[in-house]
Amino acid sequence: MEAIYWSDDSLKILNQTLLPIKVEYKICTKWQDVEIAIKRLEVRGAPLIGVVAAYGVVLGAIQYKNDFNNSNDFKEKIREVSYRLSQTRPTAVNLFWAIEKMIAVLNNISETTDAEIILKLKQEADKIFSDNKESNEKLALYGAELFTKPVNVLTYCNTGTLATAACGTALGVIRAAYDQKKIVKVYAAETRPLLQGARLTAFELMQDKIDVTLITDNMVGWLMKNKMVEACIVGADRIAANGDTANKIGTYTIAVLAKEHNIPFYVAAPLSTFDFTISSGKDIVIEEREKEEIISFGSSITAPLDVKVFNPAFDVTNSELISAIITEKGILKYPYSESISKICREEA
DSSP states (O other): OOSEEEETTEEEEEOTTSTTTOOOEEEEOSHHHHHHHHHTTSSOSHHHHHHHHHHHHHHHHHHTTTSSSSHHHHHHHHHHHHHHHHTSOSSOHHHHHHHHHHHHHHHHOOOOSHHHHHHHHHHHHHHHHHHHHHHHHHHHHHHHTTOOSOEEEEEOSOOSTTTSSSSOSHHHHHHHHHHTTOEEEEEEEOOTTTTHIIIIIHHHHHHTTOOEEEEOGGGHHHHHHTTOOSEEEEOOSEEOTTSOEEEETTHHHHHHHHHHTTOOEEEEOOGGGBOTTOSSGGGOOOOBOOTHHHHEETTEEOSOTTOOOOOBSEEEEOGGGOSEEEETTEEEOSSOHHHHHHHHHHHO
């Protein structure tokens, strides 16, 4: 199932808020449609957000073609659109990475017609999309090498085809390792408050006929104590230069529990998720979301309407809790500062 696809100068986005009950694509013809889709989590997952934002820039260019008398004013409008899209979510660094790539291309375009500018931007968005596919596939194979015998694994949130342009990050590794008969069973934690694990990960794995069992988030420690899980693997929304990793709220708790029970805890993420400009997780901006996500369950109110709510969307796992970081360039091991610094130099 494709999370997004482009056709007829529009971006089709699988509305993930409706899954698994309903499969419906939202047709985005304007950049504002993309802005809303990202904010409402109709499209989500750090790598996919970056891809979608890139196509949002293209939609903006198509939307405003022929509105300006010269290419400089047209380009300035596209920069304005790009900035607006970059403000949709503050934590996932792939969003900013993709926007920066689109702006770099825009700044280097020598052509002057609107059509030529749109073509160059579309080509870059397509490249961001295809590069993410390629990095997913490489990352998945590297990650599968970490498993030397059949194991049960735990995963959290959703990191598959619904969060990326291809097989996924953590779920990509799980798929590759399952095909190699290195993974026997997957435990998917439901991922409160928006249930990405229950609604999306369980849905994806069942489609692939991978043995998956759904658990509530507060069952993780009990599974580990009873030796029902032998490895944990999650994705990431931003990785600092020292390996500190921001991911869906609740990830830190699982990492601490894994450490206590001597269970390896792996993070899988493409290089576009690394933020080489920040030294540690202390510098990561954590998105806080609306209280309605906490006080309701579906259409039912489950808490007093006037109760105070704290709703951070992400937490940060200290690098020393992470057994390995899986990338398309290979496996990184703790301490991460040197290997991440090397990658930074190679990418510069």
